[in-house]
Amino acid sequence: MTRKKIVLIGAGSTTFTQRLVADLILSGAPELWELALVDIDEEVLESIHLVTQKMLEAKGVSFPVTATTDRRAVLKGADFVVTTIAVGGRRGWEMDVKVPRKYGVYQPVGDTMMPGGISRALRMIPPMIDIANDVKELCPKAYFFNYSNPMTAVCTAVRRTTEVPLIGLCHGMHVALDYFERFLGVEKGSMSSLGVGLNHLTFLSHVFYKGQDAFPLFREKLNEQQSILEQEITEKTEFINWISDRAPRYSDDPFSWSFFETHGLFPIMLDRHVSEFFPEKFPMGKYYGKTLGIDAFPIDERIAWGDEIYKKFTRIAHSQDSLPKDFFEQVPGEHEQLLDIMTSLLTDKRTCFSVNMPNEGAVPNLPADAVLELPAVATAKGFCQLQMPPLPEHLANIIRNKLKTIDLTIEAALKGNEELFVEALLADGSVGEKATAQLLAKDLLETHKEHLPQFSH
Numbered sequence: 001m002t003r004k005k006i007v008l009i010g011a012g013s014t015t016f017t018q019r020l021v022a023d024l025i026l027s028g029a030p031e032l033w034e035l036a037l038v039d040i041d042e043e044v045l046e047s048i049h050l051v052t053q054k055m056l057e058a059k060g061v062s063f064p065v066t067a068t069t070d071r072r073a074v075l076k077g078a079d080f081v082v083t084t085i086a087v088g089g090r091r092g093w094e095m096d097v098k099v100p101r102k103y104g105v106y107q108p109v110g111d112t113m114m115p116g117g118i119s120r121a122l123r124m125i126p127p128m129i130d131i132a133n134d135v136k137e138l139c140p141k142a143y144f145f146n147y148s149n150p151m152t153a154v155c156t157a158v159r160r161t162t163e164v165p166l167i168g169l170c171h172g173m174h175v176a177l178d179y180f181e182r183f184l185g186v187e188k189g190s191m192s193s194l195g196v197g198l199n200h201l202t203f204l205s206h207v208f209y210k211g212q213d214a215f216p217l218f219r220e221k222l223n224e225q226q227s228i229l230e231q232e233i234t235e236k237t238e239f240i241n242w243i244s245d246r247a248p249r250y251s252d253d254p255f256s257w258s259f260f261e262t263h264g265l266f267p268i269m270l271d272r273h274v275s276e277f278f279p280e281k282f283p284m285g286k287y288y289g290k291t292l293g294i295d296a297f298p299i300d301e302r303i304a305w306g307d308e309i310y311k312k313f314t315r316i317a318h319s320q321d322s323l324p325k326d327f328f329e330q331v332p333g334e335h336e337q338l339l340d341i342m343t344s345l346l347t348d349k350r351t352c353f354s355v356n357m358p359n360e361g362a363v364p365n366l367p368a369d370a371v372l373e374l375p376a377v378a379t380a381k382g383f384c385q386l387q388m389p390p391l392p393e394h395l396a397n398i399i400r401n402k403l404k405t406i407d408l409t410i411e412a413a414l415k416g417n418e419e420l421f422v423e424a425l426l427a428d429g430s431v432g433e434k435a436t437a438q439l440l441a442k443d444l445l446e447t448h449k450e451h452l453p454q455f456s457h
Contacts, residue, residue: 001346003034003063007078007142009071009131010085011037012044014051014313016147017084021052022328023339030061036074037067044310045069047317054316058323071131075138080342083131083146087123088451090303095447096120097299103440105430106285108297111149112200113276113402114430118409119444121153122421123451125413128154132164143345143382145169145338150406151199155356155371157410167383168356168371170199172269174337179270180207182247184217195265196363196374196388198402199356200273203265203395205388215264222257225250233288238295241272241302254288255281263395272297277402279430344378352377357385365390370403401427416454418445 011017017037024033037052039045049067056062068074075081086093096116097107103115110116128148135144144166148154155168177191184191186209195204207214225232232251243252250257253271255278260266267274275282275292282292290296316323324330337353344351352375359372362385366372376383391399405427412420418441425437445455 001032003032004079004342004346005034005036005077006080006082006342007036007038007071007074007139009038009081009083010148011048011067012039012041013084013086013147014044014048014310017048018051018055018313020082020338021055024063025055025059025061026328027339030063032063034064035066036078037065038069038071038074039067040069042069047314050317051313051323054323055327058327072134072138075134075142078135078139078142081131081135081139081142081144082338083128083144083148085124085127085131085148087127088120088448090306092123092448092451093120094299094303096444097293099443099447100430100440101293102443103431103436104284105279105440106282106292106294107276107279107430108272108292108299109276110293110299112151112273113405114279114428115425115440115444117150117153117276118405118412118421118424118428119448121150121157121409122413122455123448124148124150124154125157125410126454128158129161132158132162132166136162136164143167143342145341149199150409151356151373152371152403153406153409153413156406157413159358159371160410161414165357165382168199168373169338169341170354170356170373171337172200172202172273172373173354176204176268176270179248180214180218182243183249184209184214184221185247194375194386194388195268195354196366196372196391197267197395198277198399199373200269201277201399201402202268202354202373203263203391204268205265205391207266218260218266222250222261229254236288236290239271239287239290239297241297241305263392265392265395277398279428341378345380345382348380350377350379352386355383357383360385362386363388363391365393365396366399367403370399372399413454416452416457418442418455421445 045067052065096119097110100115107114107116146166146168151168155166158166180191190210192208193204194206195202197203229250255271256267285292287296293299355376356373359366359368359370375386408424421441422437425431431437
C-alpha cells in the first residue's frame with residue numbers, strides 16, 4: 001500500500017493528537033502514513049510537533065511529519081482530513097456555560113445543545129465551511145472526518161452548504177461499551193450495541209454481551225441497586241465527570257438508567273450529555289439535589305483538567321529530557337477508533353462503526369436528510385448505513401424537535417441573524433421567555449464577538 005497522508009486541522013487538541021500519533025506508531029506499519037499537523041496557534045503547534053518527534057524517536061519509528069499554520073499548504077494530496085478545531089478554545093467554552101447562568105440556565109457541558117451548544121455552533125459553522133471548501137478544491141477525493149462539536153449542527157451545515165460528504169466521529173459509543181462492561185463486571189471487549197439518534201443522544205435499542213441480549217443483565221443489576229439508590233444519591237457530594245476507579249452504578253447516571261427502565265432503550269452519552277437534551281426536566285439546572293455544571297458534572301473542574309493537560313504537555317515538549325518511561329502506557333491509543341476506520345476504508349475490511357452521516361432512509365421514521373448517529377460499515381466505496389427499525393414515535397418526536405432547533409441554529413450562524421439565534425434559544429426549551437432569550441443572545445454575541453464576524457453587519 002502506498003503511503004497515505006493525514007491532515008489534522010486543530011492539532012492543538014493535544015490529547016487527541018498524541019493518541020492518534022501513538023496509534024500510528026504502534027500500528028505495526030507506521031511506514032504507511034504521513035502526517036501534517038495544522039493549527040492557527042504557533043506556540044501550541046510547536047509543542048505538538050516537538051512531542052510528536054519525541055514519540056517517533058522513543059520507538060525508533062520514522063514517517064513524514066510536517067507542521068504549519070496554513071492548511072492550504074498541506075491539503076493537496078491528502079487522503080484523510082480530520083478536524084478537531086474549537087473556535088474560542090477552552091475560554092470560549094467556559095463562557096458558553098457561565099454567561100447563561102445569569103439568565104437561570106445551567107448546563108454541565110455546553111458543547112451540543114442549550115445556549116452553550118447553540119453559541120458554540122455560531123462560532124464553529126463558518127470556519128468549518130471554509131475548511132470544507134478548501135477540501136473540495138484541493139483534495140476532493142479525501143475522506144473528511146470531523147470530531148468538533150456541536151457535531152450534528154457542524155456536519156449538517158457543511159453538507160448542506162458545500163455538499164462535501166463530511167463524516168462526524170465521536171467516542172461516545174466506544175466509551176459507552178466500556179461503561180457497560182464495568183457496570184456489569186464483565187471482560188473488556190465482550191459487549192456490542194446498536195442504536196440511532198443524534199450525537200450525544202443516541203438511543204441504544206440493543207446491547208449485547210457475547211452476542212446475547214444484555215438488557216436482562218442490566219435490569220438484574222439495577223434491581224440489586226434499587227434499594228439503596230436514594231441513599232447513594234443523597235450522600236453524594238457531587239456527580240463526577242468521569243468514573244475510572246470503580247464500577248459505575250445506577251446512582252451515577254440516574255436519569256439515563258431511569259430512562260432505560262421507562263422506555264426500554266438506553267440514551268448515550270449518559271447524564272452529563274443527555275440531560276442537556278431535556279432542559280424542561282431540570283429547571284434552573286436542578287438535578288437530584290445538585291446543580292448541573294456546579295456540583296453535578298462541574299464544568300470548572302473539567303476545563304481545569306484540560307488546562308492542566310495542556311501545561312503538562314507543554315512541559316514535556318520543551319524539556320531536554322526524553323519522554324517519561326510510561327508515556328505510551330498513559331497514551332493507550334486514540335479512543336475514537338480513527339486508525340481502525342481508516343484501515344477498514346482502505347482495505348475494504350467492512351467493519352461497522354457508529355458515525356454521524358445523513359439518514360438517507362436508514363431509519364424510516366426520521367427525515368432522510370437528517371445527520372444522525374447510526375451504525376455504518378466502512379467499505380472501499382465509503383460508509384454504508386445499516387438499515388434500522390423505526391424508532392418508537394415518542395422518541396422519534398424528540399429527535400425531530402431537536403433537529404428543528406439545529407436548523408434554526410444553522411440559519412442563524414450562516415446569516416448572522418440575531419433574531420434567528422433568539423428563536424433557536426426558544427426552540428431549544430431552556431429559555432421560556434422571549435425577552436430573556438433576547439438578553440441572553442445579546443450577551444453571548446457580545447462575549448464572543450471576536451469570533452462572530454458574521455454578526456457585525
